[in-house]
Amino acid sequence: xxxxxxxxxxxxxxxxxxxxxxxxxxxxxxxxxxxxxxxxxxxxxxxxxxxxxxxxxxxxxxxxxxxxxxxxxxxxxxxxxxxxxxxxxxxxxxxxxxxxxxxxxxxxxxxxxxxxxxxxxxxxxxxxxxxxxxxxxxxxxxxxxxxxxxxxxxxxxxxxxxxxxxxxxxxxxxxxxxxxxxxxxxxxxxxxxxxxxxxxxxxx
Numbered sequence: 001x002x003x004x005x006x007x008x009x010x011x012x013x014x015x016x017x018x019x020x021x022x023x024x025x026x027x028x029x030x031x032x033x034x035x036x037x038x039x040x041x042x043x044x045x046x047x048x049x050x051x052x053x054x055x056x057x058x059x060x061x062x063x064x065x066x067x068x069x070x071x072x073x074x075x076x077x078x079x080x081x082x083x084x085x086x087x088x089x090x091x092x093x094x095x096x097x098x099x100x101x102x103x104x105x106x107x108x109x110x111x112x113x114x115x116x117x118x119x120x121x122x123x124x125x126x127x128x129x130x131x132x133x134x135x136x137x138x139x140x141x142x143x144x145x146x147x148x149x150x151x152x153x154x155x156x157x158x159x160x161x162x163x164x165x166x167x168x169x170x171x172x173x174x175x176x177x178x179x180x181x182x183x184x185x186x187x188x189x190x191x192x193x194x195x196x197x198x199x200x201x202x203x204x
Contacts, residue, residue: 048103048105049101049107050087050089050101050102050103050105050107053089053099053101053107053109054078054089054101057076057078057089057091057099057101058078058141058152058154058159060076060093062075062156065093065094065095065097066095067094067095069094069156070156071155071156071157072132072155072156072157073129073155073156074094074125074128074129074132074153074154074155075093075094075125075154075155075156076091076092076093076094076125076153076154077090077091077092077093077124077125077128077151077152077153077154077183078090078091078092078141078151078152078154079149079150079151079152079183080143080144080149080150080152081144081149081166082143082144082145082146082147082148082149084146084147085104086102086103086104087102087103087143087144088100088101088102088103089101089102089103090183090186090187090190092120092121092122092124092125092183092186093121093125094122094125096117096118096119096121096122097110097118097121098117098118098120098121098186098190099190100187100190100191108190108191108193108194114189114192114193116189116192117186117189117190117193120182120185120186120188120189121186123182123185123186124179124182124183124185124186127178127179127182128151128153128179130178130179131151131153131162131175131176131179132153132160134162134175135151135153135160135161135162136160136161136162137157137158137159137160137161138152138158138159138160138161139158139159141159141161144163145163147165147166147167148163148164148165148166149163149164149165149166149169149180150162150163150164151164151176151179151183162176162179164176
């Protein structure tokens with residue numbers, strides 16, 4: 001009799017746990033749906049500067065940067081990351097100028113004025129030269145596929161690109177892990193320049 005009572009109590013506890021777990025899952029799904037709706041709205045907002053800022057990052061000239069370099073030398077790196085809810089674009093130039101843009105709205109512009117950001121941006125651009133031979137020339141600059149990342153290399157000869165899946169970065173099987181880490185170092189330094197919560201994003 002006692003065993004039977006314990007059995008029913010155990011069943012009852014399991015049912016309660018399943019109910020609570022289901023409630024949590026439903027809550028998370030609703031939250032994610034709200035986030036996607038908000039981000040989609042912001043991304044399609046005509047006042048959202050993301051597309052304009054990103055295009056300007058690609059179109060900036062050597063003259064505007066005050067640089068005089070060889071045709072194949074990389075003078076800028078633009079990293080696009082698809083995060084599931086939004087796209088994040090990191091910009092770094094050989095001059096040390098750097099910015100961070102979010103498709104959901106907002107960003108951090110001109111971070112290169114700070115010494116630590118300036119230094120990290122230059123390191124990223126220098127590191128990119130190691131991977132130039134693996135890149136392909138691009139005549140368009142699309143955003144990455146879902147859960148993927150793109151590194152664009154800006155040169156006087158044109159724009160070059162590397163496309164990689166984030167799962168390969170996470171499990172350290174990608175040849176671009178070191179480049180990604182240098183980009184993350186720059187993001188860390190840029191984030192330190194801003195204290196406002198709306199400008200912060202989860203670390204990659």
